Amino acid sequence: MAQQVQGVIARAKGEPVRIETITVPDPGPGEAVVKVQACGVCHTDLHYREGSINDDFPFLLGHEAAGVVESVGEGVTEVAPGDFVILNWRAVCGQCRACLRGRPQYCFDTHNARQKMTLADGTELSPALGIGAFAEKTLVAAGQCTKVDPDASPAAAGLLGCGVMAxxxxxxxxxxxxxxxxxxxxxxxxxxxxxxxxxxxxxxxxxxxxxxxxxxxxxxxxxxxxxxxxxxxxxxxxxxxxxxxxxxxxxxxxxxxxxxxxxxxxxxxxxxxxxxxxxxxxxxxxxxxxxxxxxxxxxxxxxxxYGDCLPSRDFPMLIDLHRQGRLDLDAFVTETIALEDVEKAFERMRHGDVLRSVVMF
Missing domain, CATH: 3.40.50.720 (NAD(P)-binding Rossmann-like Domain)
Structure with missing residues (x-):
């Protein structure tokens, strides 16, 4: 059954973001619903809000995230409910010319969930980088979920999903x-x-x-x-x-x-x-x-x-280095904030006051 959760929405170019109710459908074939635990506030989200990437408003912002898989759709084998995952925006296809040449880190046909999350009135949302993780739960392609050590801090781990990995x-x-x-x-x-x-x-x-x-x-x-x-x-x-x-x-x-x-x-x-x-x-x-x-x-x-990364290879390795004390991912977490503080976090980002503000759920 579809679920209704709270998420951060950018409705129009340059407008302050707002928290609204969104509908997350059950996962279809090849998809997963993830309960988000932490999501970093990245410059890319601000670019979406400012219309610098495209004009497919309204956007569901947030993409630097970690959480737990809640449910999966038909045919999903790479992750299962209960897995702790980092979300990525390079779900490799395995079939494009880069993948077939053994260079999946350059995949030219990365994919996202086929279904759309919507506002309560049925308006379809464009999730930032195909993720949309400034929300209590989000729908993604299962290939966007990279399983890592569950003992890692969600606030630190999620940052590998974009800026720190880059x-x-x-x-x-x-x-x-x-x-x-x-x-x-x-x-x-x-x-x-x-x-x-x-x-x-x-x-x-x-x-x-x-x-x-x-x-x-x-x-x-x-x-x-x-x-x-x-x-x-x-x-x-x-x-x-x-x-x-x-x-x-x-x-x-x-x-x-x-x-x-x-x-x-x-x-x-x-x-x-x-x-x-x-x-x-x-x-x-x-x-x-x-x-x-x-x-x-x-x-x-x-x-x-994206740092020419291959999430399935690089995320687990870097989390292991973090757990060994050889990679201080916690140093990038300047502050943890609530969902309603995203707009204020954009202002702190503009002024260079933070490395990362991280929304905690």
Whole structure:
């Protein structure tokens, strides 16, 4: 039987979100209903509210979540009721050209639940990233549920569902940071500081955090940065070169998503170095670089999609590292809040006051 629960809805571009009653249908074939325990407040949710992603209002926001599977539909074998799971937005299809070439982390046909959750009047909702987890319960494709160690904290575990995984994966998967490498991370919000942590996990010898906010730089030092640069008062390119013997970093991770910071990343890397773009730009942004510099500096210019992660591989591994005390996911949880505090959390996010606010159910 369909259930009615409370969820955070964005009805129109730029309007404050509101809590409304939503209807969650029983899971159909290949689907699961998950009782949400925690969901992080991510910039992507704010982008949905602002109409920066698409205009398929109304949106059911929230996607950085962990919870317990309540029920599953026909044919579901990967999870069962009672499983503690992290929700992901890369439910691989297994049939597209990327999957068939053995590269499911690039799946080009990821899927979501086929049924729609609705408002009480029957209006269909668009769940953020196919998840919609600012709700007591949500309907997802079963492949969006990744089973992990149930002893993990839901508040910390859920953050792997988006921002923290994007940052760690930008270093480990996309950037292929290796032991002894030098790494610069430009932009030290939640994703950037996760990249700092990923570089530390990989064994980087030098990790240079770059930001305009000293508070964020202090957090980066706690999470593994060996050096910090305030780019409001110093030229970041010159500073990174100075800290790397005049050469530039082996890997530069751009976690802002702006043309200015991308250009800084491009010139702050060593010859044959790697630039990783994990910050999300807006559709209107453009960049211009001398093509001779693109050729002459060599190396690789990469974009990181979701940290190029494979949830079934990466989530359990990172949760195990967290449980062993080797990955401090709790450091990203600045505060825990109630469902009705999401709009206030967006404001704190805008002002850079938090790494993550996490809704607890």
């Amino acid at each position: 940052g760690i994966g930008a270093a480990l998967n996309t950037g292929n940071v290796g032991r002894g490498d030098s790494v610069a991370v430009i932009g030290c919000g939640g994703v950037g500081n996760a990249a700092v942590m990923g570089a530390r996990l990989a064994g980087a010898a030098k990790i240079i955090a770059v930001d305009i906010d000293d508070k964020k730089l202090e957090t980066a030092k706690v999470l593994g940065a060996t050096h910090t640069v305030n780019s409001r008062s110093s030229d970041p390119v010159e500073a990174v070169r100075e800290l790397t013997g005049g050469y530039g970093a082996d890997v530069v991770i751009e976690a802002v998503g702006r043309p200015e910071t991308y250009e800084q990343a491009f010139y702050a890397r060593d010859l044959a170095g790697t630039v990783v773009l994990v910050g999300v730009p807006t559709p209107d942004m453009r960049i211009e670089l001398p093509l001779l510099d693109v050729f002459g500096r060599g190396g690789a210019l990469k974009s990181s999609w």
